[in-house]
Amino acid sequence: DTEVTQTPKHLVMGMTNKKSLKCEQHMGHRAMYWYKQKAKKPPELMFVYSYEKLSINESVPSRFSPECPNSSLLNLHLHALQPEDSALYLCASSPLGSGNTGELFFGEGSRLTVL
Amino acid sequence: AQSVTQLGSHVSVSEGALVLLRCNYSSSVPPYLFWYVQYPNQGLQLLLKYTTGATLVKGINGFEAEFKKSETSFHLTKPSAHMSDAAEYFCAVSDMKTSYDKVIFGPGTSLSVIP
Numbered sequence: 099d100t101e102v103t104q105t106p107k108h109l110v111m112g113m114t115n116k117k118s119l120k121c122e123q124h125m126g127h128r129a130m131y132w133y134k135q136k137a138k139k140p141p142e143l144m145f146v147y148s149y150e151k152l153s154i155n156e157s158v159p160s161r162f163s164p165e166c167p168n169s170s171l172l173n174l175h176l177h178a179l180q181p182e183d184s185a186l187y188l189c190a191s192s193p194l195g196s197g198n199t200g201e202l203f204f205g206e207g208s209r210l211t212v213l
Numbered sequence: 214a215q216s217v218t219q220l221g222s223h224v225s226v227s228e229g230a231l232v233l234l235r236c237n238y239s240s241s242v243p244p245y246l247f248w249y250v251q252y253p254n255q256g257l258q259l260l261l262k263y264t265t266g267a268t269l270v271k272g273i274n275g276f277e278a279e280f281k282k283s284e285t286s287f288h289l290t291k292p293s294a295h296m297s298d299a300a301e302y303f304c305a306v307s308d309m310k311t312s313y314d315k316v317i318f319g320p321g322t323s324l325s326v327i328p
Contacts, residue, residue: 139321
């Protein structure tokens with residue numbers, strides 16, 4: 099069982115829709131991540147939040163908007179997406195400080211299809 | 214800059230045969246090294262990790278890997294393949310001294326197990 103929970107598991111949206119992906123963890127981790135993964139490819143880092151502040155944005159288009167309301171929650175707001183944005187979106191978390199080895203704890207992902 | 218290579222994008226083994234998945238990395242400092250497994254339509258799960266200490270690391274599901282600094286390698290092995298081992302395997306490296314937020318993934322190796 100994963101301790102990082104992502105909802106929804108599947109999402110189909112049109113190019114004019116606004117939707118959100120949600121991620122929750124209760125391991126006390128203070129870093130949270132969004133990754134995008136295409137089929138048969140490694141995850142690509144999109145955003146990193148450290149202590150609820152955005153610390154890394156890997157030049158992601160503005161149609162993707164992350165939000166970290168508190169230390170347990172991470173959202174990814176989607177608007178005006180393109181078909182090429184269809185992918186598996188993975189949330190991950192990790193501890194910070196002395197307990198951090200770089201190990202990532204992943205959710206099961208949200209499969210997004212843009213029509 | 215760090216990088217990770219995995220020799221062979223696809224590996225096939227017979228059930229009961231040895232599994233060997235290769236991983237080489239480049240890093241200017243001693244890295245932390247990881248192997249993750251991804252089953253179809255799921256997130257990534259940690260198999261094992263090397264941080265410090267013993268260079269032979271044992272993980273879940275009977276897998277192990279050996280860190281060889283002189284060869285900059287971290288190959289994954291399992292003595293006897295099971296059908297359930299069929300999955301995508303990613304080697305990853307993190308450099309805790311320069312960028313704790315970033316984990317670099319290799320391109321992945323798809324493992325097939327033939328009955």
